[in-house]
Amino acid sequence: MIRLEHVSKIYKTGDVETTALKNVDVTIQDGAFVVILGPSGSGKSTLLNVISGLDTVTSGTITFDDIVLTDLTPEQMTAFRRDHLGFIFQQYNLLQNLTVYENIQIGADLTDDPLPIDELLDQVGLKGARDKYPYQLSGGEQQRVSVARSLAKNPSIVFCDEPTGSLDEDNSKKVLELLERLNEKYRKTVVVITHNTGIGAMADDVIKMNSGRIVELTHNPVKQAAH
Ligand code: ADP
Ligand code: ADP
Numbered sequence: 001m002i003r004l005e006h007v008s009k010i011y012k013t014g015d016v017e018t019t020a021l022k023n024v025d026v027t028i029q030d031g032a033f034v035v036i037l038g039p040s041g042s043g044k045s046t047l048l049n050v051i052s053g054l055d056t057v058t059s060g061t062i063t064f065d066d067i068v069l070t071d072l073t074p075e076q077m078t079a080f081r082r083d084h085l086g087f088i089f090q091q092y093n094l095l096q097n098l099t100v101y102e103n104i105q106i107g108a109d110l111t112d113d114p115l116p117i118d119e120l121l122d123q124v125g126l127k128g129a130r131d132k133y134p135y136q137l138s139g140g141e142q143q144r145v146s147v148a149r150s151l152a153k154n155p156s157i158v159f160c161d162e163p164t165g166s167l168d169e170d171n172s173k174k175v176l177e178l179l180e181r182l183n184e185k186y187r188k189t190v191v192v193i194t195h196n197t198g199i200g201a202m203a204d205d206v207i208k209m210n211s212g213r214i215v216e217l218t219h220n221p222v223k224q225a226a227h
Contacts, residue, residue, distance in 0.1 A: 002028040002051060002157070002189075007060030009046050009212075020046040022212040024060070028205070030156075033183040034191045035199050038209030044193045045161055047209065051191070052085055052159045053077040082110065086150035086158040086188075090165035092142040094134040100145050101130040107152030115186065120148040123185070124178060140171030147178060157189040164194060172196055 009021040020043045028034055028051075036044045049055035051062060053069060062069045064084070072080060086107075094103050101117060108114035121127050124144040134142050143163060150158055160179065164172035176194065180202045183190040192199070200206045201220070208216035 001030055001065060003063045004051065005061045005063075007050060007062060008058050009043075009050055009055070010058045019212050021050065021057075024212075024214055026207065026214060026217065028189060028191065030189055031183070031187045032189055032204040033180055033202065034189070034205045034207065035203040036191065036193045036207045036209060037195075037197060037200070038215075042209040043212040044209050046212075047207075048159050048161055048191060048193055052087070052157075053081050084156045086153055086155035088143075088146055088150050088158065088160040088163045090162045092134070092139075092146045094142055094145055094149075096134050099131050099133060100126060100137070103134070103145055104148045104152050107149035110153045113154050114152050115154050117148075117152060120152055123182060124148045138171070139167055140174055143167065143171075143175050144178060147175065147182070151182060151186065151188070155188065157191065160190065160192040160194075162193050162195070164196060173198075176202065 004024055004026050007021055007024045008019070011018045011020055024047065036047060038044050046055065050057050057070055060070070067080070069077065069080065095106070101121070104117045104120060108117055121130055124147055126141060126144055126148070129137060129141065134145070137145070163179070164175050167175060176192070176196060176199050179190050179192060182188065200218070203220055206218040206220070207214055
């Protein structure tokens with residue numbers, strides 16, 4: 001479980017201060033599929049970045065089970081991120097001179113306890129593309145490779161910052177449905193920032209942000225009952 005208590009983030013650029021998060025309190029349960037929605041500039045990326053330790057908080061605490069993440073040194077946080085967290089961004093960040101299989105292998109090589117690459121290839125619908133190179137794939141396919149790569153490391157939590165930002169509606173829907181399916185199958189906590197409001201129906205929790213605050217927090221009772 002991840003718990004944020006009174007988390008604030010103020011960016012200082014010269015003498016300009018931007019409050020990106022204002023006293024945010026929220027709990028994310030293990031295995032939840034969490035969607036973060038909100039207009040541009042509302043603090044979505046900052047929220048994800050402070051939870052995942054890519055950025056520091058200005059005040060407040062973040063805990064993961066009984067580890068106080070906001071008390072870790074940068075070195076300890078880097079180790080925590082390596083051992084426990086997976087990331088998917090709008091850019092696929094695949095290595096162009098490696099095959100699909102080899103790109104996923106990079107994720108698997110980060111741990112002693114990877115998820116099986118062939119099974120992941122099957123899960124993301126790319127069994128037939130294992131020996132292809134990224135440039136031979138569509139954007140949607142490339143993003144599915146990066147999903148498989150992030151899962152191969154067998155993280156506890158997968159953070160996705162606008163994973164469908166470069167995709168058309170059809171491919172976006174496919175990638176989001178894939179994340180939801182993998183959340184169910186592997187019981188990974190998945191936290192997704194998206195502009196695709198239709199995804200709310202799949203989520204366990206929907207966090208709506210505005211001006212650095214959580215303005216609405218929804219538990220999806222239908223999906224909860226199905227667990
Ligand atoms: P999005 O709206 O897609 O979340 P942004 O374009 O706002 O992304 O931000 C992209 C990256 O640039 C983020 O990592 C964010 O932390 C950083 N960023 C956003 N706004 C600023 C800013 N005013 N000054 C410096 N960096 C920024
Ligand atoms: P969102 O992801 O919802 O678009 P962000 O978290 O990227 O929002 O940004 C929240 C606010 O913080 C915005 O006003 C943005 O300009 C500002 N911001 C984000 N990152 C930085 C940064 N590195 N430096 C300065 N301001 C930033």
